[in-house]
Amino acid sequence: MGFPDRIERTVEVAHPPATVWAALTTAEGLSAWFGNQATIDLHPGGSARMTWTGGETANMRIERVEEPTVFGFTWHIYGLPDDDPRRTYVEFTLEPAGAGTRLTVVETGFAQLPEDVYRKAFDGNTEGWASELGELVAYLDAA
């Protein structure tokens, strides 16, 4: 498939998982490498926010917190309207590798369909159902 739905990167880091975990999941860590400022409420369902000096903001919803191996969140797809429900899921996985850590980041969900494309794609089905329901109503009325 040509549409890039999934991005995956793995890097080896010369620090133990606990150190990497802190860089990924604390406001201090995130603001030092990812955003310019960060806040984070670290539990599933909690929110995190990063801002950049250029004025951009990213609002994240924390999904998985399994210290110190899995950290996952969803965020908005860049360039879509703010009220668009589509979000990508980002998951960091930390595995010990010698004295360091093998860090994998996977971001998925770029190929989600917007609702009205769904509607267009499934219009045929919907019409089918509408006529089936019409027949059902006629059947019930006749009974």
Next chain:
Amino acid sequence: MPPDVEAVAEQVFVALADPTRRTILAALASGGPATATDLAARLPITRQAIAKHLALLAETGLLTAEPGERRRVRYRLRSAPMQVAQQFLAALARDWDSSLEALKDLLDGRNTPQ
């Protein structure tokens, strides 16, 4: 993955690859819905060429045709296919490599301001 997203993104990129269609789409984006006549008055393109492109773009679902004044068809940009193309571009623009480099630099004590 549903096959449609690929097809929708392709239609957008094919449309944008042509400079005349790009000009027409840009005019509709900046000025809002317009008829072929409106666009011909504003753009250095013949009305005939504009009408042909508008019809094609409407056929592929990038524009919707709606009744305008004096029984002329008015064309409006559809944002949904553009957003699908935007998702494609968002994936291409998502620069994890730089972010991970910054993370490594931070951990190694080479903290470079972004």
